[in-house]
Every structure is written in structure tokens, then in C-alpha cells.
Amino acid sequence: MESQDLRKAGLKVTLPRIKVLEILESAQQRHMSAEDVYKALLEMGEEIGLATVYRVLTQFEGAGLVSRLSIEGGHAVFELEDGSHHDHLLCVRCNQIEEFIDEVIEQRQRAIAAEKGFQMTDHSLYIYGICRNCQS
Amino acid sequence: MESQDLRKAGLKVTLPRIKVLEILESAQQRHMSAEDVYKALLEMGEEIGLATVYRVLTQFEGAGLVSRLSIEGGHAVFELEDGSHHDHLLCVRCNQIEEFIDEVIEQRQRAIAAEKGFQMTDHSLYIYGICRNCQS
DNA sequence: AATATAAATGAAAACCTTTCTCATTTACAC
DNA sequence: GTGTAAATGAGAAAGGTTTTCATTTATATT
Ligand SMILES: [Mn+2]
Ligand SMILES: [Mn+2]
Ligand SMILES: [Zn+2]
Ligand SMILES: [Zn+2]
Numbered sequence: 224m225e226s227q228d229l230r231k232a233g234l235k236v237t238l239p240r241i242k243v244l245e246i247l248e249s250a251q252q253r254h255m256s257a258e259d260v261y262k263a264l265l266e267m268g269e270e271i272g273l274a275t276v277y278r279v280l281t282q283f284e285g286a287g288l289v290s291r292l293s294i295e296g297g298h299a300v301f302e303l304e305d306g307s308h309h310d311h312l313l314c315v316r317c318n319q320i321e322e323f324i325d326e327v328i329e330q331r332q333r334a335i336a337a338e339k340g341f342q343m344t345d346h347s348l349y350i351y352g353i354c355r356n357c358q359s
Numbered sequence: 360m361e362s363q364d365l366r367k368a369g370l371k372v373t374l375p376r377i378k379v380l381e382i383l384e385s386a387q388q389r390h391m392s393a394e395d396v397y398k399a400l401l402e403m404g405e406e407i408g409l410a411t412v413y414r415v416l417t418q419f420e421g422a423g424l425v426s427r428l429s430i431e432g433g434h435a436v437f438e439l440e441d442g443s444h445h446d447h448l449l450c451v452r453c454n455q456i457e458e459f460i461d462e463v464i465e466q467r468q469r470a471i472a473a474e475k476g477f478q479m480t481d482h483s484l485y486i487y488g489i490c491r492n493c494q495s
Numbered sequence: 496a497a498t499a500t501a502a503a504t505g506a507a508a509a510c511c512t513t514t515c516t517c518a519t520t521t522a523c524a525c
Numbered sequence: 526g527t528g529t530a531a532a533t534g535a536g537a538a539a540g541g542t543t544t545t546c547a548t549t550t551a552t553a554t555t
Pocket of ligand 1: 302309
């Protein structure tokens, strides 16, 4: 039940928050922009403002319910947080997004930050390319 | 001579292009936003419009003279292209940028793209953190 | 050196995603 | 049920970047 997730996250249980969570949980695409979520809500018959969608997604991010990807050039993309850190491959033709985890890379990043005297707070890695389907 | 670089890149030799190239070559900071370049031009006494700075930087990118970093949340940053690919560490406090190259990461990225059937066209890796100076 | 012409420029408007403002509505503790 | 703080919707605003369009400039040609 979404209400429980919201309460657990310290957020008041409101219709926009329930519906946005529903969308994220049931959507065919795991990675969605605020606009995507907004459109899905409209199709669902829910008249929730885009500003509210942004607000809710940002709150969800703060509460650890979703994470935000900052993709090159474009808009932000959100996905349900499942606790497992991973990075992304993006198809530049069809915008499909795939996920991967690579411990070697994770470890090298930590080593590089340490080497340079940086206290690492975050990192972002995107591999851009043409997915199998889109290779003519 | 900047004129030669421009001609070689197939660009007409104009004052804005020469001056922007001069700025990039002589600036104390290797990574500059369009706004940074614009301000440097003003200090130099050159009244070149911000729109032109953006246009010129984008053309330079197309010509392979500069590369563009798309940093999280903020504005784009440009740097002279020197042929050597590298990635970046960014201080979230002072915005200082450091560079690094890691062949292990590069190779893992290629392997992951291959594994997923992606024809890799590009990749971007940013490590965010607090630099040595900024650690209280 | 003067001319023609396509390209480049400056200023301002437009763009696009995201955030903010503020009046109104809602959730929830009492 | 009531009261109050929090959340919402609509639209304005923000901020970086791009576009538009009239004017200027670089360069090929005479
Ligand atoms: Mn993901
Ligand atoms: Mn660099
Ligand atoms: Zn594809
Ligand atoms: Zn710093």
C-alpha cells in the first residue's frame, strides 16, 4: 500500500503523492521524466499540476523513495529507489535506458577520489551509444 | 596563430572567434562556462555578445577545437580539446575541477557496452566531492 | 582596390525545464 | 467537527541556452 510507504517516509498522505507513487510502481518504463509522470497522470484521469509533480518527485528524492538521473542536455529522469546503486547506458537513438553495476569501476572511482584528496559525495556515469535494436 | 587553427577547422576568421580562442588558450582556468568566457572578453575590452560566445563555443565543439562538459544541475563548461580523453572530479564547495584518466575504467566501460550490445558513442563520468582545500 | 554575396554578429525575444508565489484546499492532530 | 500547518494548482518567474532578424563583416571575384 502506497500510504504506508508515504507515512514511513514522513510525508503526509495526499492524492498527488499516492498517484505519483502508483505511476512509478506500475509504469512500463522504469525511468521517467516529470513530464512523463505528468502525462501518465492525465491519461489516468488525474488532474495534478506539473508543479506538483516536480514537488512530489523532489520530496520523494529527499525521502529516498526515488533517485534522479541528470542526463546530458535534457531533463531529469526519475526512478524508484531500490537500494542498489547502479549506473546507466543510454541509447541516443531511441532513448532506451539500461542499467549496470560494475564493482571494478566503483572501486576505481573511490581510489581516484582518495588519490586526489577528494571526499567523494557522489558520482555519475553514463555510457551513451546505439542499442542493439537501433543498429540498423 | 589562432587564425590558422580557425581556417584549419573550416571556420571564417572573425574577431569573436579569434578572441574566444585567445581566452581559452590563455585563461588561468582550463574549464570555463560561456558566461566565464563572456566576462573575460569584457575585461579584455571586447564587446562580444553572449549569444555569439555560445555560438562560437558550439561551433568550436563541432570543429573539435573544444569539448563540452555537462555538469550536474548547472551550466555547461568548455575546455580546449587536446586530443586526450579524460574524466573529471568536481568540488561541490568551490567548483574546482580536476582531471583524471583511468584506463581500467575506460576498458570496463567498453566491455559493458559490448556486453549490452551497445555501440558506444560517448560516455561521461563525473566524480563529485569535497576537495582537500575545502575539507574544513 | 572596389564589389558582391554568403556568412557572422548583436540585441532582444523566445525557449525549455524547473522553481517559486500566493490564494485556496486538504490532511490530520486534537 | 475544528483548527492549523502543510500541500496544491495556476501562473509567473527563473536561469541557461537558442533563435530571430536586421545589420555588419569576411572573403571570393572582378
Ligand atoms: Mn536506473
Ligand atoms: Mn577537462
Ligand atoms: Zn535504441
Ligand atoms: Zn573545493
